[in-house]
Amino acid sequence: MDKPIRILQVIGVMNRGGAETMIMNLYRNIDRTKVQFDFVVHTNEVGSFDEEIKALGGRIYHCPRYVIKNHIGYKKWWKKFLSEHSQDYIAVHGHIGSTASIYLSISNSYGLYTIAHSHNASGISTLKDVVYKLLSYNTRNVAKCFFACSQLAGIKRYGRQIVCNNKIFFVLNNAIDTEKYICNDCIKNKKDKELCIDESQIVLGHVGRFDHQKNHQFIIDVFYEYKKHVPSAVLILVGDGDLKNEILEKTNKMNIDDSVIFTGVRSDIPELLNAFDLFIMPSFYEGLPVSVIEAQASGLKCLLSDTITKEVDITGSVEFMSIEKSPKEWAEKIVSMLPYERKNTQQKIIDAGYDIKSTAEWLTDFYLKISENK
Known part of the structure; x- marks a missing residue:
């Protein structure tokens, strides 16, 4: 392999939250001679991890934050971005659930392997939860593969049918050093x-x-x-x-x-x-x-x-x-x-399977298999 394959990670902003910390734990420990990460963030802010990402060889792109009324503009941004950059990537790994059905669907049209990743097991208790569920529901019909930090987080986000029966689903442990x-x-x-x-x-x-x-x-x-x-x-x-x-x-x-x-x-x-x-x-x-x-x-x-x-x-x-x-x-x-x-x-x-070295090794192999099968 002359150069590493690149995976596009889609997230809100790379600050020190739970999902972001997990992604950075993986990024620090994957074999970066074989796999590299780039990031699309939904903000113009500088994130806490941005400098480290750049030092590790990653690139950061800034996407507009989705607010429903900019639905058409949001889709246009993704189409333009992927028309220019899709050839750089093997897969799009989506950590933002609310708009995953949009950006993963567009990524499918460019022949990229699409992964939806659930980091929460939220129910419906507020109007915000209702809107999130409505926006994210179709992701189960769009993504080619589904990750979750727990079995429960997978069921809550994608439904029992996908987690337990007929889709490619993995629990990716929130591993640490x-x-x-x-x-x-x-x-x-x-x-x-x-x-x-x-x-x-x-x-x-x-x-x-x-x-x-x-x-x-x-x-x-x-x-x-x-x-x-x-x-x-x-x-x-x-x-x-x-x-x-x-x-x-x-x-x-x-x-x-x-x-x-x-x-x-x-x-x-x-x-x-x-x-x-x-x-x-x-x-x-x-x-x-x-x-x-x-x-x-x-x-x-x-x-x-x-x-x-x-x-x-x-x-x-x-x-x-x-x-x-x-x-x-x-x-x-x-x-x-x-x-x-x-x-x-x-x-x-x-x-229990929560050591970052073994999890990063598994993920490296997973991404490489995607590349081999393209």
């Missing part, structure tokens, strides 16, 4: 000092963008109740998003703002997890959150909402609870889970 996440007392002490945390304080933590899905309001309510049991406790919230100011205001009104640390978007997640004592995620829905895999790889116990697939528990250290239960009951559950002896779980993560 397990070596980076091994719990380490020295790193913990360093992070505690950096965050002004005393080693005697209990630290609850969450990693995720500030939006409705992640249910930060509930996290704050649970923490407020937990502090009645452990007044010196600290909560660390890692991430950014539209609802961050709302949560800041809430902590201030509840007089717990001096106990809640907002770190913003961070690149040192493995080190930050060392500072946590328990990971909490009461989301309304998820696919299979990579942050929970990372937390388990760091030896943490996790308390999640029971809307999240049980597939995520790969170490036996995850417990599930209904968000219909009160914050007081969640706080009491946390009390019952702490303290515990934190252990090295690396081998469990590897055995």
Whole structure:
């Protein structure tokens, strides 16, 4: 092979979200002498990973964000782009679900292999969910292959018929570099000092963008109740998003703002997890959150909402609870889970198929087989 084949990854913006982190984990670990990634992003913003993508040999193209009223213009952009670049690619790997039926259909017309990838297992609870379902539904009739981060995420997005019966479907694990996440007392002490945390304080933590899905309001309510049991406790919230100011205001009104640390978007997640004592995620829905895999790889116990697939528990250290239960009951559950002896779980993560090296090797082979069959 004189040069690597190129795969076009279609995403919103390459910031430090769950799907984006997963894609970058794969990109760093695939054999880039054989397979290269380029990206179409639905924004003119510069993403957190853009410079690294370019350093790894990837190219970034900026597509207009779809807002229904620009339907014709959106299709024109894709037709023009692929008329100029389709010969560069073997496949289009679509991570944006709402418009996948549009750009994957156009990609089919240019003879490209099309992959739809589901990263969430959302239901229908808001008008936004309804619109998403309507827009994305036809993807099941367009894509040639279907990926999902979990069986549940596949069923929710594509339907049971496709996942279980008559289509090419794969669960692609949200794998991580397990070596980076091994719990380490020295790193913990360093992070505690950096965050002004005393080693005697209990630290609850969450990693995720500030939006409705992640249910930060509930996290704050649970923490407020937990502090009645452990007044010196600290909560660390890692991430950014539209609802961050709302949560800041809430902590201030509840007089717990001096106990809640907002770190913003961070690149040192493995080190930050060392500072946590328990990971909490009461989301309304998820696919299979990579942050929970990372937390388990760091030896943490996790308390999640029971809307999240049980597939995520790969170490036996995850417990599930209904968000219909009160914050007081969640706080009491946390009390019952702490303290515990934190252990090295690396081998469990590897055995469960969540080590990035083996996943990247599988994906490299998958893309190469597509190339061979064209």
